[in-house]
Amino acid sequence: MLSTKFTKKDDVVKTETDRKWWEIGDYFRRNSLWMLMYCTGCCAIELPPSMTAAYDMERLGMGPMATPRQADILLVSGYLSPKTLRRLIYTYEQMSEPRYVVALGSCPINGGIYHDSHVVINKLNQYIPVDVYVGGCMPNPESLLNGFVDLMQGIKNKTAMGWKRYHEHYDWYKANQKHSLGELIIHDEFHE
């Protein structure tokens, strides 16, 4: 699949000398999480109350961002079809590392109420690594914010390492993506 050309497989091995810098960086990264919202399902309606005066996401340093390049979190809310999954993978691979994925609602976990549909992707974790699941159909803003706090704890404890897992098991993820989506051959007439 051509979309994977942006990410190199190697050069993620950090030496021990970088460890201290990464701990300092982790402080900044967990206190300033910018999200890219990928709203395909109904769970997206829970985001406005969690961003505005009622729950105020900005006090945790979080906020919505316009493009994948600027974002840290990819928030997948709701079910995915093969068509949207392809765009989701393009978006995920455009984000700059370290990047985190939060799956909102029960659809990315097991398909939710659409589990028996032939056009719904059931397990998101097989295609891109998910760091935090917020279960429920649909989850409250409280549980959504709780999920973000869990993600911050995960960054602190170095358990939210999905982006590294994506590098290490890249072949497995890519095989799964190809299995579900098929190969896409783009004829780039400009460069050929």
Add this chain to the structure above:
Amino acid sequence: MIGILIGIGIAFFGFVLQTSIGGINRKIVGRLQKRHGPRWYQEFIDIFKLLSKRSVCHGWIFDFGVIMALGGIIATAMFMPVTSSIVAFENYDNFFIYVYLLAVGMLGMAMSASGSGNPWASIGVMRALTTMLAYEVPFLIVALTILNLTDYSSLTDIMLYQQAAGNSWFLIALPLGGIVGVLALMGMLGKKPFETYIAPAEIASGPMVEYGGKQLGMLFIMHEITVFIEVSLFVHLFLGGASSIVEFLIKYFIVYTVVNLISNVNGRFKIDQVVVFFYKWPLFMAVTQAIIAIYFGWVI
């Protein structure tokens, strides 16, 4: 040598000052919307986080333009007087230096954004230059009126002129020109009615669409120093500058907060509305003010 060190100190001071005041303003806006708001040092966390991330490269022009933008803006900030006594290069704080040198930073960013090849970035750059064309004309007419009245073009002399005449600020002495100054400042800062070239929901943050990680962090630093230059320019030209650093901090904070509060109760103009707006009332007020002040000599 001492001048260069003071200049770099002023640029660093501007960065720290504007980043802190920007964070405090985010808190104020949060309270305005009945939210708790982020911490006051949130902007520092954002910038250091961006500098700690990995980023992609879209080619040589893309990287070089960011460095050129940051360098150009730091070079501009080095000439900016903070108070009437703290100036890095004596007699070089001419008004036209800022007009000329600010363009280096802006064009560096334009070059870099176009180098990314993203169509949103090109649209954003085009809109930014159009907005610049719109607010520069009324602002320059008012600024030239001030230069004509004071017979100086150095910012230090202009602020000493206002302080010597018993703090008769040009914001009050030239009321129409003062209004034009505030409107042009909002255009320069890209605040809400004139936020057309950022427009996150419409053209995905415009020129910044392809930036992420380190490049975006450098652009944030550049943006903070640009805001420092523009707000200080307004303070020195219209509010009588400052004789002590505390006075400067108070005036700076009030100007930026007022502009930010006006911004937060407004919607966004379309790009043609921006141009029509600036060429209608502000231009008319600026020309009227110039005629009244220069040919009739009616200055309050």
